[in-house]
Amino acid sequence: MTDDDQLMIRLQGGDARAFDELVARHQGPLYGFFLRNTRDVQFAEDLTQETLLRVYSQSWDYLPSGRFRSWMYRIGRNLLIDSIRRQSTDALVHAVIGHGNGDDGALARLAGEVLSPVDVARHRELVQMVDDVLAGVAEEQRLTFLLHHYAGLSLPEVAEVMETNVATTKSRLRLAREKLQEHLRERGVAAE
DSSP, rough: OHHHHHHHHHHTOOHHHHHHHHHHHHHHHHHHHHHHHOOOOHHHHHHHHHHHHHHHHGGGGGGSSSSSHHHHHHHHHHHHHHHHHHHHOOOOHHHHOSSSSOOOOHHHHHHHHHSOOOHHHHHHHHHHHHHHHHHHOOOHHHHHHHHHHTOOEEEHHHHTTTTOOOOHHHOOOOOHHHHHHHHHHHTTOOOO
8 A cells, every 4th residue: 555545544533634745745846737738728727726626526426446646637638628629719818828938947946056047048948849749649648648747756656657558558658759869869969
C-alpha cells in the first residue's frame, strides 16, 4: 500500500488533514500537467482545483490498490477534455485560449536563481519551443508525453489514465519524442 493509499484511507475515515497532505503532494505536478496542456495559467489553476475537489468528493469511490496517481490523473484528464469541449463552443473563450501568460513553473524559477540571465533566456526559449511543438502533436501522444515527463507517471500509470495498454502507451510516447526531436532539430536545437 502506497503513502497515497494510506492518505486516502484516512480521508475516507474523515481525516481532513489527509486531504491537505494529498494536495501538498500533488497540486504542483497536476498544475504543471494542466498548464502544459492549456498554456493558460488561470485555466490550469481552475482545472487543478476542480480535480482536487473531485478527489475529495469521490474519495469514497477510491479502492486502495497503489494506483492513486492514475486515478487522480484520469479525473483530471476527463475534466480537461470536458472543459475544452465546452469551451470550443464559446467563440469568445476559444479566441482567448492560448493567450495566457504561461509560467515556466517551479523549475524555471529555480533556474532563474542559479543561472545567468543569458542561460535563463535560452531556457525560456527552449521551453517555448517545446511547448509550441507539443501543441502540434496528436492529443493522445501529447498527453502521454506530458503525463510521463512532466507529471512523473510511470508507463503503466499513464496507460491506466489514458485507458489503454502499456504497449500503446510506449508507442505514443516514442512517436511524441520522435516528433519533438525532429521539430527541434529543424529549429536548430541538437539533441544531447
